[in-house]
Amino acid sequence: MNLKELSKNLGLSQTTVSRALNGYPEVSAATRHRVERAAKEFNYHPSTRAKGLATGRALAIGHVIPVSTQHEMVNPVFGDFIAGAGETYARNGFEMILSIVDDQNEEQIYRSLKSRRAVDGVIVHGPRIDDSRIALLNDLGLPFAVHGQVTHCDLPYTFLDVNNHEAFEQATDYLFDLGHRRIALVNGLENMDFAHRRRRGYEASLRSHGIPIDTALMCSNEMTEIIGYEAAYKQLALPNPPTAYLCASLISALGVRRAIEDHGLTMGKDVSVITHDDVLSYLQNGGDTPIFTATRSSVRTAGRRLAEVLLNTIQHTMQPPQRVILECEFVVGQSTGPAPRKD
Amino acid sequence: MNLKELSKNLGLSQTTVSRALNGYPEVSAATRHRVERAAKEFNYHPSTRAKGLATGRALAIGHVIPVSTQHEMVNPVFGDFIAGAGETYARNGFEMILSIVDDQNEEQIYRSLKSRRAVDGVIVHGPRIDDSRIALLNDLGLPFAVHGQVTHCDLPYTFLDVNNHEAFEQATDYLFDLGHRRIALVNGLENMDFAHRRRRGYEASLRSHGIPIDTALMCSNEMTEIIGYEAAYKQLALPNPPTAYLCASLISALGVRRAIEDHGLTMGKDVSVITHDDVLSYLQNGGDTPIFTATRSSVRTAGRRLAEVLLNTIQHTMQPPQRVILECEFVVGQSTGPAPRKD
DNA sequence: AATGCTTCCCAAAGCGCTTTGGATTTGTTT
DNA sequence: AAACAAATCCAAAGCGCTTTGGGAAGCATT
Numbered sequence: 001m002n003l004k005e006l007s008k009n010l011g012l013s014q015t016t017v018s019r020a021l022n023g024y025p026e027v028s029a030a031t032r033h034r035v036e037r038a039a040k041e042f043n044y045h046p047s048t049r050a051k052g053l054a055t056g057r058a059l060a061i062g063h064v065i066p067v068s069t070q071h072e073m074v075n076p077v078f079g080d081f082i083a084g085a086g087e088t089y090a091r092n093g094f095e096m097i098l099s100i101v102d103d104q105n106e107e108q109i110y111r112s113l114k115s116r117r118a119v120d121g122v123i124v125h126g127p128r129i130d131d132s133r134i135a136l137l138n139d140l141g142l143p144f145a146v147h148g149q150v151t152h153c154d155l156p157y158t159f160l161d162v163n164n165h166e167a168f169e170q171a172t173d174y175l176f177d178l179g180h181r182r183i184a185l186v187n188g189l190e191n192m193d194f195a196h197r198r199r200r201g202y203e204a205s206l207r208s209h210g211i212p213i214d215t216a217l218m219c220s221n222e223m224t225e226i227i228g229y230e231a232a233y234k235q236l237a238l239p240n241p242p243t244a245y246l247c248a249s250l251i252s253a254l255g256v257r258r259a260i261e262d263h264g265l266t267m268g269k270d271v272s273v274i275t276h277d278d279v280l281s282y283l284q285n286g287g288d289t290p291i292f293t294a295t296r297s298s299v300r301t302a303g304r305r306l307a308e309v310l311l312n313t314i315q316h317t318m319q320p321p322q323r324v325i326l327e328c329e330f331v332v333g334q335s336t337g338p339a340p341r342k343d
Numbered sequence: 344m345n346l347k348e349l350s351k352n353l354g355l356s357q358t359t360v361s362r363a364l365n366g367y368p369e370v371s372a373a374t375r376h377r378v379e380r381a382a383k384e385f386n387y388h389p390s391t392r393a394k395g396l397a398t399g400r401a402l403a404i405g406h407v408i409p410v411s412t413q414h415e416m417v418n419p420v421f422g423d424f425i426a427g428a429g430e431t432y433a434r435n436g437f438e439m440i441l442s443i444v445d446d447q448n449e450e451q452i453y454r455s456l457k458s459r460r461a462v463d464g465v466i467v468h469g470p471r472i473d474d475s476r477i478a479l480l481n482d483l484g485l486p487f488a489v490h491g492q493v494t495h496c497d498l499p500y501t502f503l504d505v506n507n508h509e510a511f512e513q514a515t516d517y518l519f520d521l522g523h524r525r526i527a528l529v530n531g532l533e534n535m536d537f538a539h540r541r542r543r544g545y546e547a548s549l550r551s552h553g554i555p556i557d558t559a560l561m562c563s564n565e566m567t568e569i570i571g572y573e574a575a576y577k578q579l580a581l582p583n584p585p586t587a588y589l590c591a592s593l594i595s596a597l598g599v600r601r602a603i604e605d606h607g608l609t610m611g612k613d614v615s616v617i618t619h620d621d622v623l624s625y626l627q628n629g630g631d632t633p634i635f636t637a638t639r640s641s642v643r644t645a646g647r648r649l650a651e652v653l654l655n656t657i658q659h660t661m662q663p664p665q666r667v668i669l670e671c672e673f674v675v676g677q678s679t680g681p682a683p684r685k686d
Numbered sequence: 687a688a689t690g691c692t693t694c695c696c697a698a699a700g701c702g703c704t705t706t707g708g709a710t711t712t713g714t715t716t
Numbered sequence: 717a718a719a720c721a722a723a724t725c726c727a728a729a730g731c732g733c734t735t736t737g738g739g740a741a742g743c744a745t746t
Contacts, residue, residue, distance in 0.1 A: 001458065002702055013726045018704060028724065043457040049401070050702035052392040053731045061438075067426055076625040076641075077455070079422040083410055086443025095461065097403075098439045100429025115344065115388040117732095118438065224625050253623055254568070254597055261604055282419040282567050282594055300417075345732055356696045359736060371694060393732035396701045460702095 001042045005111045008039055010194035022045070036146035050094065052117075061085075061310060064110065066103045066126055073222055075126060076251065077278045077299045079247040081147065084303025085123065089116045092311055094120075107136055121314050122304060124145060127159075127193045143317070145300065145310040148193050158313055160306040160324040164194050167295035167328040168201030168246065171314045174293075174330070175244045176209050179339035180272060184217040184242035186231050186252050195220060195248060198276070201248060217242050226257025229262075236263045236271070243339045250283050253292055257335075272336040276328075290333030344385045350658040353381055364389070373639065395460075403438040404428075404653060405462035407453065409446045409469055416565055418469060419594065420621045420642045424490065426607060427646025428466065435462075435654055450479055456549075457485045464657050466490060467648060469538045470502075488653035488659070490645065491536050501656055501669040503649040507537050510638035510671040511544030514617045517636075517673070518587045521551050522682035523615060527585035529574050529595050538563060538591060541619070545589060560585050571598025579606045586682045590618035593626050596635055615679040619671075633676030640671045656673070 007017040012035070020027045020035035038044075042236065052058050063082065067074060082096070089096050097119060103110045113119050121143035124133055130152040137144045138155060146159040185202050188195035198226050199218070206213055219231040223239075228247065235242055236259060247253040249259070253275035260271045269275055277285045277294035281300075285292050309322050348666035350360040355378070363370045363378035369379075383389075395401050406425065410417060425439070432439050440462060444452045453476070456462050467476055473495040480487045481498060489502040518526050524612035528545050531538035542561070549556055559581065565627040571590065578585055579602060590596040603614045610616055620628045620637035622644075628635050652665050 003704095004702075014703080015705080015727080019725090022704085026724065031724080043454060043458055045455050047396070048459045048461050049392045049395040050731090051704080053390070053396055053733085054702080054704040056622065058392070065426070065429070073624045074422045074426045076419070076623075079417045079419065082441065083408070083417045083443050086408070086441060090443065096441045096443075098425065098429060099432065099443050100426050111386060112388055112740070115386055116391045118391050207745055222625070224627055226627050226629060257601075280419075281416045282565070283568050284567055286569060289712055327601075346734095347732075357733080358697080358735080359695055362695090365734085369694065374694080389734095390732055393701090395735080396703085397732075397734040398700070 001044045003044075003046065006038060006042060006044050009042070009085075009158070010035060048176045058118055058120045059093060060097050061089060061121045061307070062097050062099060062113050062122040064101060064106065064113075066106055066123060067100055068103055076223075076249075077280065078125070080278070080280050080298075080300045081125075081303035083281075084298075084300035084305075085307035086303075088223075088304050088307035088311065090232075092210060094311065106133070110140060110142065114140045119312050121145070123310060128191050129193055129196050131193070143310070143314050145306055145313065145322075147306055149197075151193055151196055156321045158309060158321040160302055160322070160326070162194070162297045162302070162310060162326050162328060164197035165201035165204070167276065167297075167330075168198040169205045170207060170328075170330060171200075171246055171295055172202050172205035173209075173292075175246070175272060175274065175336070176205065176211070178244075178272065178336060180244035181211060181339070182214075182217065182240065182242040183211075183244045183246060184232070184235050185219070186228050186245060186247045186256060187218065187220045188223050188248040190220040223252045224248035224249050225255040228252030228281065229259045230255075232256040232259035233262060236260065236265070242271070243334075244272040245274070247273060250275050250277050250280070250285060250292065250294075268335045268337050270340055274336060277331075284335065285331075290331050291335060293333040293336040294327040294330050294331050297326055302326065344387045346387075346389065349381060349387050351387060354387070354534075355380060355414060356631055366370045394556060399460075401463045402436060403440050403462045404432060404650065405440050405442060405456050405465040406468065407444060407449065407456075407465060409449055410443055411446055419566075419592075420623065421468070423621070423623050423641075423643045424468075425647035426624075426641035427641075427648075428650040429646075431647050431650035431654065437654065449476070453479060453485065457483045464488070464653050466653060467621055471534050472536055472539050474536070486653070486657050488649055488656065488665075490649055494539055495535055499664045501652060501664040501666070503645055503669070505537070505640045505645070505669050505671060507540035508544035508547070509592075510619065510640075511541040512548045513544075513671075513673060514589055514636075514638050515545050515548030516552075518589070518615060518617065518679070519548065519554070521587075521615065523587040524554060524682070525557075525560065525583065525585040526554075526587045526589060527564070527575070529571050529588060529590045529599060530561065530563045531566050531591040533563040541591060545562075566592040566595045568594050568598040568601075571595030572602045575599040575602035576605060579608070585614070586614040587679075588617070590616060593618050593620050593623070593628060593635065593637075596678075599654060611678045611680050613683055614684070618680060620674075628670065628674075629676065633674050634678060636676040636679040637674050638671040639674050640669055645669065 003014050007014045017035050020032040099109050124144055124146040127146050127148040127150045131150045134150055134153050134155055134157050149159050149161045190196050221227045236267040245256050257267050260267045265271050274293045279298035346357050350357045360378050363375040442452050467487055467489040470489050470491040470493045472642050474493045477493055477498055477500050479494050492502050493503045533539050564570045600610050603610045608614050617636045620639040622641040
């Protein structure tokens with residue numbers, strides 16, 4: 001069923017039917033009603049492609065997912081973020097188009113999306129420090145919104161980010177207040193902006209308490225269970241091992257916990273752990289009493305909100321870049337306790 | 344830059360330029376070369392929408408991701424599957440469009456995708472037992488391919504599945520051969536087809552060895568760490584606890600391991616664990632020596648292959664439904680050992 | 687020179703929608 | 717009753733591409 005057939009069926013012109021369906025005022029209420037009923041009856045939906053061609057709008061948002069060629073990693077938060085964004089798109093009649101691309105060909109993809117007019121805007125995932133994509137997208141004139149921020153980028157741009165610095169500073173403060181002085185950081189890859197900020201927050205806290213920064217207690221890598229395990233296992237074997245951990249992800253934290261237990265120690269008693277918790281649907285941090293003390297911020301909510309922000313900037317072009325910063329909720333769980341007395 | 348401008352620039356008609364770019368033979372080699380160079384120079388890409396309108400093909404595949412309203416769960420394998428499928432699409436000039444939808448409105452979405460001619464075909468995710476989507480898509484005449492199978496569906500359809508029955512039967516056999524007689528199953532939701540098949544494989548093995556099926560040792564739920572933990576913790580407190588576990592997911596297995604350790608037991612010695620391993624990028628099962636004994640099958644590869652199968656059936660319509668079944672690799676890790684002697 | 691083949695190219699229609707610029711009808715005002 | 721405004725509706729152009737149905741030029745064949 002297309003517009004032509006529908007309008008023939010109704011004995012109206014395509015113009016009138018189109019207008020009736022799109023809420024233009026030049027149509028009488030009675031006609032509009034009749035048209036709407038018929039559209040429902042015949043399950044008529046306008047062709048996105050034709051509509052896009054005619055209006056010049058794609059009614060679609062692109063998500064470019066970089067998959068690092070070295071690690072073949074798909075960021076685990078991605079699924080939940082997309083789910084959140086998808087809700088927003090569905091509500092607004094937009095489609096989400098996804099491009100998986102190795103980080104070599106990223107620029108290529110953005111150019112192609114632009115010149116094919118395939119999308120009205122894009123969401124930038126996984127921003128890195130000094131990320132070149134901001135400048136590129138600005139040049140291309142393709143509206144975009146970043147999930148995260150870009151350190152060293154002085155161009156204005158629209159983004160939504162968690163307050164990573166604040167969260168990790170606060171978490172480190174909390175551990176300090178419990179008496180911990182040897183606090184380790186199991187971070188994500190620090191060329192990623194979020195990981196960089198978290199380290200800075202951690203360091204800021206240490207500095208403010210006069211604790212020297214010990215690089216032996218810091219690691220930066222992919223956030224997998226194995227890597228968390230290996231990093232913590234080694235550190236706990238040090239002559240002067242950490243008594244507390246700060247993890248960038250619940251998955252890393254699971255590895256850290258395993259390392260703690262493999263050393264015959266007890267989490268929450270011998271070694272404390274705080275992790276960032278993205279509230280992934282398949283990795284809940286316990287029920288009412290969280291297992292891990294955590295800095296919590298739902299990545300799904302982030303997806304929903306950032307998509308809203310992007311649609312907004314697309315609709316009302318000419319407004320200044322939006323900047324949304326979400327504060328983490330600090331939840332106390334069973335994984336932290338007073339630092340053990342030295343014997 | 345559009346076709347009109349490009350052809351004006353070259354002093355050729357749109358027809359010729361279009362044909363040159365699309366590999367039709369009616370163009371001299373010299374002209375084709377000239378056109379291709381110009382296209383590259385001006386970074387010309389045909390508008391997907393216009394192309395789609397003209398050809399009647401969308402050059403896009405839809406992925407409908409059901410998000411259960413009760414659990415708000417996004418299947419964790421989804422990210423990796425999509426990454427695999429995306430590789431295939433990129434290679435073939437297709438786009439992937441994603442719809443997130445709560446399971447109430449699923450049918451609606453398929454109808455809409457069809458009537459808007461937004462996609463050339465869809466991938467069906469998370470098939471359930473007796474899933475009504477097969478019949479629906481057949482009715483709609485929308486080409487599709489299923490990631491998994493549908494028990495109780497006698498319509499022919501294209502799918503790719505892991506041999507779940509075989510894998511779990513084999514895993515149970517393996518545990519039996521190690522002397523285990525109390526073998527527990529921590530399964531996914533058994534209205535999902537894959538989980539149903541796994542249970543049947545497990546039961547088939549038990550039956551063939553004359554072991555009675557004990558429902559106290561079986562549970563079926565979302566595959567999260569917490570749920571795995573809780574199920575195993577309870578079962579291990581039984582008067583006659585299991586000595587071995589079969590898990591539907593590495594994430595559940597992490598929970599089971601924690602439960603084992605919280606009971607003061609050692610995995611691989613006191614209690615054995617075998618899990619299915621989807622080879623998710625952020626949840627590797629160890630390096631050279633796997634932590635968990637596992638039935639392994641990469642969901643990313645599955646995504647890549649299923650997308651290929653779907654594109655194939657779309658190109659060569661009129662060929663019978665394709666059925667691909669992948670056998671799991673059985674890898675022995677550190678989590679299994681001989682059943683402990685009864686005292 | 688007329689005929690028939692290729693080879694190479696083009697004008698124009700059409701895909702399904704929106705939107706411009708009227709046309710027609712109806713209602714209101716004097 | 718004439719004149720004008722408002723309310724409804726419509727024909728046709730246009731979005732950027734593909735594809736049909738030729739047409740012109742070049743060459744070899746009669």
